Amino acid sequence: MTTNAKPESLGAGQSTLGQPDLRSLMAWVASEPREVQDQFLNDLDEGALLALPFLFEAWALDHQLPPEGDWRTWVILGGRGAGKTRAGSEWVRAMVEGSRACDLGRAKRVALVGETYDQAREVMVFGDSGILACSPPDRRPKWVATRRTLVWPNGAEATVFSGNDPEALRGPQFDAAWIDELAKWKKPQEAWDMLQFGLRLGDDPRAVVTTTPRNIAILKTLLQRSSTVSTHATTEANAANLAASFLEEVKTRYAGTRLGRQELDGVLIDEEEGALWSLARLEEMRVDDLPEFDRIVVAVDPPVTGHAGSDECGIVVVGAVTQGVPQNWRAYVLEDATVSASSPTVWAKAAIDALARWEGDKIVAEVNQGGDLVETVLRQIDPMVPYKSVRATRGKAARAEPVAALYDQGRVRHVWGGLDALEDQMIKMTAQGFQAPGSPDRLDALVWAVHELMIVPAAGHLRPRIRTLG
Numbered sequence: 001m002t003t004n005a006k007p008e009s010l011g012a013g014q015s016t017l018g019q020p021d022l023r024s025l026m027a028w029v030a031s032e033p034r035e036v037q038d039q040f041l042n043d044l045d046e047g048a049l050l051a052l053p054f055l056f057e058a059w060a061l062d063h064q065l066p067p068e069g070d071w072r073t074w075v076i077l078g079g080r081g082a083g084k085t086r087a088g089s090e091w092v093r094a095m096v097e098g099s100r101a102c103d104l105g106r107a108k109r110v111a112l113v114g115e116t117y118d119q120a121r122e123v124m125v126f127g128d129s130g131i132l133a134c135s136p137p138d139r140r141p142k143w144v145a146t147r148r149t150l151v152w153p154n155g156a157e158a159t160v161f162s163g164n165d166p167e168a169l170r171g172p173q174f175d176a177a178w179i180d181e182l183a184k185w186k187k188p189q190e191a192w193d194m195l196q197f198g199l200r201l202g203d204d205p206r207a208v209v210t211t212t213p214r215n216i217a218i219l220k221t222l223l224q225r226s227s228t229v230s231t232h233a234t235t236e237a238n239a240a241n242l243a244a245s246f247l248e249e250v251k252t253r254y255a256g257t258r259l260g261r262q263e264l265d266g267v268l269i270d271e272e273e274g275a276l277w278s279l280a281r282l283e284e285m286r287v288d289d290l291p292e293f294d295r296i297v298v299a300v301d302p303p304v305t306g307h308a309g310s311d312e313c314g315i316v317v318v319g320a321v322t323q324g325v326p327q328n329w330r331a332y333v334l335e336d337a338t339v340s341a342s343s344p345t346v347w348a349k350a351a352i353d354a355l356a357r358w359e360g361d362k363i364v365a366e367v368n369q370g371g372d373l374v375e376t377v378l379r380q381i382d383p384m385v386p387y388k389s390v391r392a393t394r395g396k397a398a399r400a401e402p403v404a405a406l407y408d409q410g411r412v413r414h415v416w417g418g419l420d421a422l423e424d425q426m427i428k429m430t431a432q433g434f435q436a437p438g439s440p441d442r443l444d445a446l447v448w449a450v451h452e453l454m455i456v457p458a459a460g461h462l463r464p465r466i467r468t469l470g
Contacts, residue, residue, distance in 0.1 A: 025058040054136040056090040063233035066091060066208075072227040075209045075219075079235035079266040080250075081242050084210035086129040088178045091208050093134060095176045096156035101138040103154060107176035109201055110158035111169070113191065114180045117148065120160045124180055125150060131158070163187065169194035175202035183214035192218055213268035215279070220268070235264045257416055259283050269427070272435045276397075276404035277426040285413045290332060293319035296360040298337075299449035300351045301441045302344070302374055311438065312340045313347035314445030316422065317358050318453060326458035331412045331450055334358060336422045338442050344377040352382050362386035364452045366444065390448055396440065397433050403450045404429075412450060422446060 029037055044052070052058070057065065064087035066074055074091075078084045095107035112131075114120025124130055125143060131150060132140060141150040141158070148160040158178075161168055163185035177199055182188055199205045213219065222228055239247055254260030261267045262279075269279060301314035315337040322329045337354040339347050351363055365374045367389045378385055392399065406412045414423075425440040434440045 063231040067229040071229040073207045075230040077213050077266045078233045079264040081235050082233040083238040088210040089131045089134045092178050101153050108156045109174045111174045111177040112158050113161045113163050115163050115184045117162045163191040166190040166194045173198045173201050175205045177207040179209045182209050182211045188218045272428045274430045275427045276429050287413045291321050294322045295320050296358050297449050297452050298355045298360050298363045299445040300365040301444040312338050312441045314338050314441030315351050316445040317354050318449035320453035331454050333414045336419050348377045348381045364388050364448050368392050399447050403447050
């Protein structure tokens with residue numbers, strides 16, 4: 001955020017909230033030379049200097065400031081440490097505080113709803129980014145433990161509730177509410193419903209939800225409502241306020257994983273109910289170290305056409321350890337090399353490059369759509385490429401189910417990173433079919449690879465053999 005206009009100097013007695021120029025203040029200060037910064041600070045009187053740390057609009061990140069317009073619920077989605085709690089605390093301040101310490105604000109009765117009473121108290125009230133820590137001395141509320149309530153000098157109150165105790169929200173009434181970590185609650189729908197019945201005071205009762213996203217119905221429904229607005233930020237967006245070692249560690253460990261996308265990037269991952277794969281199961285299947293493989297294949301699900309509107313060409317690399325009885329075999333998904341909207345030459349080269357990169361044994365390609373053309377295109381790139389064609393005789397879900405069973409048995413694992421798009425398709429595949437627009441080309445390629453490495457050879461291994469005498 002930048003501006004060419006110098007914000008007006010702050011004077012004594014001015015409000016700590018609601019200044020129209022505050023959103024550009026620190027951006028302007030940071031962009032100016034050191035001598036201008038020094039002059040700005042030296043020109044402030046004692047009151048302004050004392051107020052400066054509490055002028056949240058001057059310091060806030062974009063996702064921490066409430067959107068303009070007529071909304072009822074503001075959802076702040078963010079990764080761990082993205083500044084969600086600070087945003088919630090400052091919003092409550094903005095609602096209950098007036099221009100001066102004892103002046104009334106927009107809200108008089110606020111609900112603070114956390115997962116449990118203890119978490120709500122320790123995070124929302126007493127936490128490092130909680131309401132007490134964010135409040136200037138002359139406006140700091142007092143905690144009344146017997147009532148689980150904060151009381152401001154102007155008489156406004158904020159009472160702590162637990163999202164796991166919906167019945168406690170039956171009866172009280174509010175003109176504002178801050179809901180923290182909604183996606184973690186045990187009874188989110190029941191608690192949310194009770195809160196809505198109580199959010200009825202004033203001319204414009206509003207609620208703010210601060211949460212790391214999880215795939216729960218109430219959150220998805222809430223985000224789809226016309227009365228809801230949302231902001232979003234990753235953990236890294238708040239890097240200035242986080243330990244560098246923390247960022248480095250979590251990025252190294254979780255970047256590129258589905259857990260990382262949820263907990264660091266703050267992305268709501270829409271897992272289909274009844275899916276053959278679950279996010280939790282996929283996270284359990286990750287490995288750091290790879291064994292020596294007996295076989296590696298590159299599976300290809302070619303698109304019918306090769307223009308901008310074409311399906312992707314699914315290309316997935318899988319390795320397998322097939323020593324001993326089939327029950328001991330293990331497969332490892334090594335790479336998703338899928339290419340988008342490409343010509344046959346492009347996807348053929350991508351598949352052959354993947355085979356070379358992993359020193360694989362062969363390319364396995366579905367030929368239902370391309371027939372002999374698939375092999376022809378591959379051999380135009382490399383006449384000697386090891387190749388096997390496969391043809392689908394059952395639907396996608398039916399082919400995927402035995403592969404999903406191997407995951408449930410812990411016999412297929414994923415490397416860390418690079419498989420996000422593939423896993424997005426996996427959690428949308430149900431026994432009734434793929435529950436998303438388009439074709440699951442990456443998943444199809446994965447299924448063919450695991451069939452080739454694990455299912456087909458295991459069937460041959462277990463089939464009774466006839467011994468001839470002679």
